[in-house]
Amino acid sequence: MAEAKTKGAVIKSGNANQFSGVGNFFKNREALFGLGFMAIVLIMMIPLSAWMLDLFLLVSISASLVVFLIAIYSQRATEFTIFPTILLMLTIFRLALNIASTRLILTEGGMGSSEAAGQIIGTFGDFVVGGNYLVGIIVFIILVVINFIVITKGSGRIAEVAARFTLDGMPGKQMAIDADLNAGLIDEGAARKRRKEIEIEADFYGSMDGSSKFVRGDAIAGIIITIVNIVGGLIIGIVQGGLRFDQAIQTYTVLTVGDGLVSQIPALIVSMAAGIVVTKVDVGRKLADDFSHQIFMQPQAFVVAAMVMLVGAFHPKMPFFPFAIAAGVLFYLGAQAKKKVAEFQAQEIQEAQLAKMKESNHEDQEQKPNELDPNNWVAPVDLLELEVGYGLVPLVDERQNGDLLKRMTHLRRQFAQEMGFVVPPIHIRDNLQLRQGEYAILVKGVRVAGGELFVDKMLAIDPGGIVKKVEGIETKEPAYGLPALWIDPQNKEQAQLSGYTVVDNSTTLATHLSELIRSRADELLGREELGKLLEKLKKSHPKVIEELVPDLLSVGQILRVLKNLLKEGVPIRDLPSILECLSDHAIRTKDPELLTESVRETLAPTITQSFSQDGRLKVLVLDPELDEEISRSLVKTEDGVQITMDPKKALQMINALQTECERTSAEGVQPVVLTSPSIRMYFRKLIERQVQNCAVISHSEVSSLSQLESVGVVKV
Structure with a gap:
């Protein structure tokens, strides 16, 4: 008995495993996808009964509606990246159903029943077109024309242009990402995410450009299949079924037109979805929100349109009530739009006030614990700071056409390309203790350089070989100590003709800051910056990092070597060669000074150049x-x-x-x-x-x- 129970338990366990395997199969999405494609192929090959065809036609219509609604509700086109693939799948599915319905129409249509090819096709043939095949043919042709010429062709052209513009704009977008990364506005992870979004966008519009050709082909195939069904049905009905000509044309044409309508309506819905997707502008809102926000923000448009309708209502040869009703509706919409604009403006003001109050409360709440907590009494020291007098604030304010911030971004990018590492962001603030045109450059909270600029003048630098001296206030160029003059802006051209190099205050300040950063590059490279460089290099040269750190040298010893190089103006761009040299010589000595000399010999071409x-x-x-x-x-x-x-x-x-x-x-x-x-x-x-x-x-x-x-x- 025990043995029998054991065997029974084993048998039950085996059955459970079998059912579990079936359940896992249906949970496997890849398996279901493969099963779906096999079903489409079988629909083309195996004759279907009428009720099965009805079921698959309902699936086609339902899927088209779902795709259409997803296209409407998505906030941006790239949220629906699988749309080109779905478009292709639904097109193939409809063509397979066309083949199955053609088989039923030609084989069962001779029986004279309107439901020979299923209730859905029969209903469309009888109810939608009233049993009149001429009306059905006209409606079918109109649907094909709308789908093929208007929607499909237009959305295909938009997809083609969008794909080209997206590809053309990729270099600029990549450069913008690199600029933000170099400026410290984003980190490496955010940069990778934005680059991935650009790639997805380019792939999406490229796929849409190709998939639109399938929709056009589907419309053409629908016309050909309809003609084949009518001609083939007439031949089969008259020759094989013994039907009269009027009976054959009535039976097969109504069924064929019903089949065509059942096929073209989902195709039209999917084509409209494609048009909505490719025409959607990426503003981060849903389509309905865009309509409400943009259309109803112009109430005068509704009022003017209502007045035009009102004029039409009083025209003697125009129907009064339709025009009057349209005018009334437009007047009502205009009044509602005006209220909406007023509410929107009031909401904006309220949100701005709330944001200001929250910010003020947040600052108060932050200040209170800061005042009470001794740990917050000491503010962190910025690595690089620029303090300016109140007269130089316009150089920083972009609203006053100040370009110093852009120059600093360019400066940091150029320094990174030349020296091999990114300096931290430069924090700028005004200092009321400075004179109007004075500025100070601080490194780790200590003033290391500074100068004074004339706010309303330009600096004319004497590079040597001046033809004629111009009038101005004598001074020294702050970066290189060259003799210079402060001149009025209207004398710029005269000074240039005399041989002076004339620059504005932004250029003077940016040049001074650039030279100071170069001269103190060794102070700006710390363990955090070196850690980022090593992490980045580990992805491309993992063996070099594994061999050197920490077995041969510590991060601190490597930092000492790099600081020695930067102190004498030697770039560290070729970091792999530097680390390989350290790996070769660290076996004999750990002295950073001696290791620096070995690295300098390795970098001889760079130093000489x-x-x-x-x-x-x-x-x-x-x-x-x-x-x-x-x-x-x-x-x-x-x-x-x-x-x-x-x-x-x-x-x-x-x-x-x-x-x-x-x-x-x-x-x-x-x-x-x-x-x-x-x-x-x-x-x-x-x-x-x-x-x-x-x-x-x-x-x-x-x-x-x-x-x-x-x-x-x-x-x-």
């Missing part, structure tokens, strides 16, 4: 004896390698270098000192405080593609 002009690298050569003396003075201590050079000799060397740098700068050449690799790093540290804007490179950092040219020798 940044200082070369027309393939020629003009350098100041360090005297070999002086180079050797510096090398001998290097002493290794517990704190690292130190230079024990005679102070007087070192001061003489710095003065000589300063003289040579001033001379080369006056000649328009960037001062670059060439040393041996062993002392480059230490020589740079020795002179960096006294000699500004002088680059130091070693022989190993000179690319073979560049031609060296000595423009002076530094010696004591």
